[in-house]
Amino acid sequence: MIYTVTINPSVDCLMEVENFHLGKTNRASTQKMVPGGKGINVSRVLKNLGTRSEALGFIGGFTGAFIKDELEKESVFSSFIETEGNTRINVKMKTDTETEINGKAQEISNEHIQKLLIQLDELKSEDLLILSGSLPSTLPADLYNTIINRLNEKNIYVCVDTSGEPLKAAMKASPYMIKPNQAELEQLYEENVKNLDDAVKLARKAMADGARHVLVSMGGEGAALVTKNESYKAAVPKGTLINSVGAGDSMVAGFIHILTQSGSLEEAFKYSVAAGSATAFSNGFCSAEDVEKLLPEVLIEKV
Ligand SMILES: Nc1ncnc2c1ncn2[C@@H]1O[C@H](COP(=O)(O)OP(=O)(O)OP(=O)(O)O)[C@@H](O)[C@H]1O
Ligand SMILES: [Mg+2]
Secondary structure, three states: OEEEEEOOOEEEEEEEEOOOOOOOOOOEEEEEEEEEOHHHHHHHHHHHHOOOEEEEEEEEHHHHHHHHHHHHHOOOEEOOEEEOOOOEEEEEEEOOOEEEEEOOOOOOOHHHHHHHHHHHOOOOOOOEEEEEOOOOOOOOOOHHHHHHHHHHOOOOEEEEEOOHHHHHHHHOOOOOEEOOEHHHHHHHHOOOOOOHHHHHHHHHHHHHOOOOOEEEEOHHHOEEEEOOOOEEEEEOOOOOOOOOOOHHHHHHHHHHHHHHHHOOHHHHHHHHHHHHHHHHOOOOOOOHHHHHHHHHHOEEEEO
């Protein structure tokens, strides 16, 4: 089974407001509530692609119940640990520009963390775990590191998509894969990444620092994959950018979807780029048909 972990999920409230005035009562012309959180996104995209997964992490209160219900409606399995407070609400407001107010993270106690670790101890060697998203500042930055170390003992593949200190700490535990975007890679090594060659260079550094595979995404500029023996670059398909939210999560889902089917890293890379772009070119997340359509346009080059 594939498991995703979202430590700090959210209910995302998306609103469009015409003629927004600060300090006045404004009215939304459209509104939509959706489950948010990167691991949850990965699970939802995996479902679209036809791969079963189970979403883990922490939820609480009526907002947490909403997430559980929405996933159930989409037939995405979940087994969250319930916390006392409400899962946060993130307001994403579209006016002439886009403004976000992210709610305060729910409180996660040491007991909750222990429950998660015990849950993860049940994973078996053929399982795969995806750790996605930031960690609330109240939690230890090495939480992902702790999880990876525990699962490494059973040879379970762990993929990590996070940034900053949690990413640095996670790398020390030799995760199967990390998926930094351009900014995350730059932050990791305090170096500019101007193009895919720079990305490959720093990805190799990340391999020396512990990661076993590095998948780098650079939005519309392309992507790179560095493995033990090979490095690949990909040009992304051309299309109209509609919404890049979740493009990175779709990329992770696409990669895992093919990796678990064929075991080919190159094919998984190609499909991951098509999945990321298919989401970037659509409202919401990509479908399997969207990805298949773009696949022939993804050109992979060995470097
Ligand atoms: N403008 C674009 N044109 C084509 N493809 C895109 C574009 N933006 C994103 N993608 C696709 O999505 C993938 C991931 O994009 P990106 O680098 O923006 O991820 P990210 O920053 O991790 O996103 P997320 O917000 O989900 O974390 C890219 O490798 C590419 O395949
Ligand atoms: Mg990302």
